[in-house]
Amino acid sequence: MGILLKFTLKNIREKKFRTFLILFSIALSSALFFASLAISSTVEKMQIERLKKYFGTAEIMIYANHRSPSDFFYAYQAEQLKDKFEYVVGTMDMSSSYNYSKHQKVNIDLQGYELDDLQKMNPIIIEEKAELEPFVGNKLIVGRADANKYGLALGDKIDLEVNNEKYRFIVSAIAVSQGLFRPGGQNIRAVVPRKKLAKLYDARGRVSQIYLKTKEGIGVDEAIKSLSEKYHRYTVRKTVTRAQIKEYSKSTTAPFMMMLPLVIFISIFIIYTSFKVITMERLPMIGTFRSIGATKKMTNLLLLLESFMYGIIGGILGCGIGFIILYGMTNVLAKNPWSSTKLNAEMAFTSTQLLSSFLMAVIISVISSLIPIIKVSKIPVKDIVLNNIDNKSKKRSWKPILGVGLIIISLIIPRFVAGKQAMLIDVSCMLLVGVGIIISIPRITNLFVMVFERIYTYIFGNEGILAAKNLRDNKNIMNNISLLTIGIASLLMINTLSQSVAIEISSVYGDAQFDIFMWHPRGDRQLEQRLRVVDGVEETYGSYKKWNVQLLERDYKIKTIYGVDFKEYFDYWNFDVSSDKEEIIKAMEEGRKILVTNILKEKLGIKVGEFLTLKTKRGRKRYQVIGFIDTVMRDGDIALVPQNYLKVDMGLQYYGDIYLKTSKDPEKVKQAIKDKFARDYIWIDTVKSIKTRNMESNNQLFIILKGFSLIAMIIGVFGVFNNFIVSFISRKRSLAVLRSIGMSKGQVIKMILIETMTSGLIGGLVGIFGGWMFIEIVKFVLKANNTSLKMHYSPTMFITAVMLGVVISVVASISPALRSSKLNIIEAIKYE
Amino acid sequence: MIETTNLYKNFKLGELEVEVLKDINLIIEEGEFVSIMGPSGSGKSTLLYLLGGLDKPSSGSIKVNGKELAVMKDKEESIMRRRELGFVFQFYNLIPNLNVEENVLLPILLDGKAMKEHQGDLDEILEIVGLSDRRKHTPRELSGGQQQRVAIARALINKPEVILADEPIGNLDSKTGMEIMELFKRINQEQNKTVVQVTHSERSAEYGTRIIRLKDGKVCE
Numbered sequence A: 001m002g003i004l005l006k007f008t009l010k011n012i013r014e015k016k017f018r019t020f021l022i023l024f025s026i027a028l029s030s031a032l033f034f035a036s037l038a039i040s041s042t043v044e045k046m047q048i049e050r051l052k053k054y055f056g057t058a059e060i061m062i063y064a065n066h067r068s069p070s071d072f073f074y075a076y077q078a079e080q081l082k083d084k085f086e087y088v089v090g091t092m093d094m095s096s097s098y099n100y101s102k103h104q105k106v107n108i109d110l111q112g113y114e115l116d117d118l119q120k121m122n123p124i125i126i127e128e129k130a131e132l133e134p135f136v137g138n139k140l141i142v143g144r145a146d147a148n149k150y151g152l153a154l155g156d157k158i159d160l161e162v163n164n165e166k167y168r169f170i171v172s173a174i175a176v177s178q179g180l181f182r183p184g185g186q187n188i189r190a191v192v193p194r195k196k197l198a199k200l201y202d203a204r205g206r207v208s209q210i211y212l213k214t215k216e217g218i219g220v221d222e223a224i225k226s227l228s229e230k231y232h233r234y235t236v237r238k239t240v241t242r243a244q245i246k247e248y249s250k251s252t253t254a255p256f257m258m259m260l261p262l263v264i265f266i267s268i269f270i271i272y273t274s275f276k277v278i279t280m281e282r283l284p285m286i287g288t289f290r291s292i293g294a295t296k297k298m299t300n301l302l303l304l305l306e307s308f309m310y311g312i313i314g315g316i317l318g319c320g321i322g323f324i325i326l327y328g329m330t331n332v333l334a335k336n337p338w339s340s341t342k343l344n345a346e347m348a349f350t351s352t353q354l355l356s357s358f359l360m361a362v363i364i365s366v367i368s369s370l371i372p373i374i375k376v377s378k379i380p381v382k383d384i385v386l387n388n389i390d391n392k393s394k395k396r397s398w399k400p401i402l403g404v405g406l407i408i409i410s411l412i413i414p415r416f417v418a419g420k421q422a423m424l425i426d427v428s429c430m431l432l433v434g435v436g437i438i439i440s441i442p443r444i445t446n447l448f449v450m451v452f453e454r455i456y457t458y459i460f461g462n463e464g465i466l467a468a469k470n471l472r473d474n475k476n477i478m479n480n481i482s483l484l485t486i487g488i489a490s491l492l493m494i495n496t497l498s499q500s501v502a503i504e505i506s507s508v509y510g511d512a513q514f515d516i517f518m519w520h521p522r523g524d525r526q527l528e529q530r531l532r533v534v535d536g537v538e539e540t541y542g543s544y545k546k547w548n549v550q551l552l553e554r555d556y557k558i559k560t561i562y563g564v565d566f567k568e569y570f571d572y573w574n575f576d577v578s579s580d581k582e583e584i585i586k587a588m589e590e591g592r593k594i595l596v597t598n599i600l601k602e603k604l605g606i607k608v609g610e611f612l613t614l615k616t617k618r619g620r621k622r623y624q625v626i627g628f629i630d631t632v633m634r635d636g637d638i639a640l641v642p643q644n645y646l647k648v649d650m651g652l653q654y655y656g657d658i659y660l661k662t663s664k665d666p667e668k669v670k671q672a673i674k675d676k677f678a679r680d681y682i683w684i685d686t687v688k689s690i691k692t693r694n695m696e697s698n699n700q701l702f703i704i705l706k707g708f709s710l711i712a713m714i715i716g717v718f719g720v721f722n723n724f725i726v727s728f729i730s731r732k733r734s735l736a737v738l739r740s741i742g743m744s745k746g747q748v749i750k751m752i753l754i755e756t757m758t759s760g761l762i763g764g765l766v767g768i769f770g771g772w773m774f775i776e777i778v779k780f781v782l783k784a785n786n787t788s789l790k791m792h793y794s795p796t797m798f799i800t801a802v803m804l805g806v807v808i809s810v811v812a813s814i815s816p817a818l819r820s821s822k823l824n825i826i827e828a829i830k831y832e
Numbered sequence B: 001m002i003e004t005t006n007l008y009k010n011f012k013l014g015e016l017e018v019e020v021l022k023d024i025n026l027i028i029e030e031g032e033f034v035s036i037m038g039p040s041g042s043g044k045s046t047l048l049y050l051l052g053g054l055d056k057p058s059s060g061s062i063k064v065n066g067k068e069l070a071v072m073k074d075k076e077e078s079i080m081r082r083r084e085l086g087f088v089f090q091f092y093n094l095i096p097n098l099n100v101e102e103n104v105l106l107p108i109l110l111d112g113k114a115m116k117e118h119q120g121d122l123d124e125i126l127e128i129v130g131l132s133d134r135r136k137h138t139p140r141e142l143s144g145g146q147q148q149r150v151a152i153a154r155a156l157i158n159k160p161e162v163i164l165a166d167e168p169i170g171n172l173d174s175k176t177g178m179e180i181m182e183l184f185k186r187i188n189q190e191q192n193k194t195v196v197q198v199t200h201s202e203r204s205a206e207y208g209t210r211i212i213r214l215k216d217g218k219v220c221e
């Protein structure tokens, strides 16, 4: 045993490149595994941090709604329940505007707090202060980043405009830009004494929001119930729900989870092929040892030990690399395109994630080596000693049938599964398609070779024929083609996905026929009139909007229903509609009619003429479907109904969205509106900048995803390199024979290049096909994830993929080809 | 036909320099059937490979058909190997993924000629070596003797003047071995090919017209 171990170690050390390759692929796949797991907790943490800006640690909030008698209310009723809560914090807020230079204004959201309350709920760290305590009167605290940006210093007296009147505040403290002062959002924030705002509102002793955190052991839902009784005319709700955060992080992390199986798949394949070579190489040794009495168990154990070792080392390396990858991903994600400042990114991961990545490395390694080891142990000692092992892949006629069967089944199954298991099944189908392709590759290759053999005679002469013949049933070349196929297919899948998302995103706003998007808490006709007098505003349009409307027959909530005036609406949103727009406009005048998106149509199986029952304030209302619109706005989860019905049914008073057409530079018009409405709590942006920011925020994700698939491809390319070297070793003898009967060095190189070019070509072509199948299944994976995406195939991308296949394999073969041509004929031919 | 003068061959084994062939001077005439004999390790194979240009001598010269091997470029040398020489090795050395026909036609392929035009030659040679009914078999489906016949057919297909064979029957049973020797003899006599074989067995050497004995890298006649 000891001597066996010695041999093994010696071999590991000698075959440096292969050892590197195996460790590299194990390490990378466990690194990616770790990164995919940890990115979800990191994204969750980021999101929580983001929300902390608004809510701190508060779990429950109370605020006024349109049924409330007043915007302000007393906190004492909540304070009566004090024993249930760690804190009860009443706040006030108010928007103001500040002229930080002669012509430039910025909106400042004033947050009214008691300083003690703030420190309990959403602690701030004061960097410098001057006469901050007692925190009363016209004192003001700002964040460091904002202070720097607008040139505010400690002790500065600033005039803020509130309700047309100017009030002077003194900058009494500057705080670290985190938590409440975390950058991001349209307006800057400042903390002022609550009582000061109450005075300005003439609402002494009252508050506009209450934030609460329950004591240990008190259920949040239970607390909300008892608060609702006291504040029955106000909204009492959770600040953020776990589900919200999970939902958000899911959309970010789902793509990684999708990539992961492919990366693991490629790694398993590389380890598997490497181990096949390792076992083949060890055969003489194993044979010798077995012939002198070593048991199968011993030799198997030894090989297993070797793969175990690779697993452990690869796992440790993987955790390290995974750490680096996570760091990179976190940093990319932290760049928030919605604000100019970069968030300080913090990685979040658990020891379980680290441990499971390490274990995965070990498991992958051992499992992938198992089959080759078992196969070797089945070879009779006699055959090993007499070297009767052939390296030709056996033709099994059931294999291509199984392969094609797997492919077909995996393409069909996702169409018929739904529900919770759908995601898992769809991802498994993706893997099965991969397996199916690999199983079918020998047969596919032979078919290609039959064609190429004919053509090559004319293009490349006799070396072409030889090259084509060499491709037949050659295990190493099959492995290369498989690796290329899977690598190219994954790369195509990711690229098609990201490109489709980009196209779809730009097409959302491609339908927008206006320049500025805005929201005002009291948007109505009167407001529109005020908007129209702003210089540069041509036309305005307001639509009503209701979130999360329950569809009664289908147990589904439509994310947004817009109540619109169809006569004008299509001038602002030029959606493709399933029937004539004029007819739709006419039909809309005849009662409760509804247009839903094609995405909802598919998702819910909605038909024209059908009635959808909506749950409204005034009970159940039936809307008849009269057609479909083609848009992915708000993930395509929208519907349009006549505005008068939505207003009445849902009790809406103000516009949800306001669209503006401008005759001047939209940026300038936007600024003008901002100035004009500086006192109001508005949201405004130009369509152009929304577009670019949408693109950017998606780019982040796809930069990372592309990185992922690139790493997968790199692992694949290394695998191809390895295979070419292996194939050179096993072909030495044949090449020497060819040289001895008169093949020149040039001919050797030519033949090998034709071979590799052809295998690259086949890999690329099959890869395209595989990529297409992956994408077809990904559609269902996305569907299971409640998103839907129209795929846009790009022919150039597919052509590039084929060329990539050819280039990779030709480059990988250059060194072996040169080595082959320089080979010492006699040494290779002698058999001793 | 083949002429060597003051031929030396050394191998470096680490620090050590081993002289394997020492001052070999040989002339082999057209139509001869020469057997090189000698104990194991005496340099027989090394000499044969040198004659076929598969390796380079340390010093001295080799002329084949009047041409000096040392000055030839790889391409010329390869062309010479495929047109003027035919190699047969102890371990048949066929290409496993090609069938009998394809293996035999390899030198033609390498010469850039169309396989179809040599169909007649192929038929004739397969007839001579007795493998007409095994054309589509792959090497693994053939016995050792049959594989060696394929190798001989391959060596003959391009109608070379010289056949170089390194222990061609060393791996075969004696009956098959003698059949192969008969084959060489026929080729030598009927087609007037020069045959140079390395052999251990006196019996097979008797098929030839001359014996060259090597001992410790020297010719002793």
Ligand SMILES: Nc1ncnc2c1ncn2[C@@H]1O[C@H](COP(=O)(O)OP(=O)(O)O)[C@@H](O)[C@H]1O
Pocket: A827, B011, B012, B013, B018, B020, B038, B039, B040, B041, B042, B043, B044, B045, B046, B047
């Ligand atoms: N490539 C080589 N490197 C070092 N020594 C070699 C090499 N080839 C052959 N030899 C040595 O040269 C001697 C002659 O070998 P060879 O010609 O094969 O002998 P034979 O064919 O007569 O049995 C042997 O001692 C062998 O060890």
Ligand SMILES: [Mg+2]
Pocket: B044, B045, B046
């Ligand atoms: Mg020998």
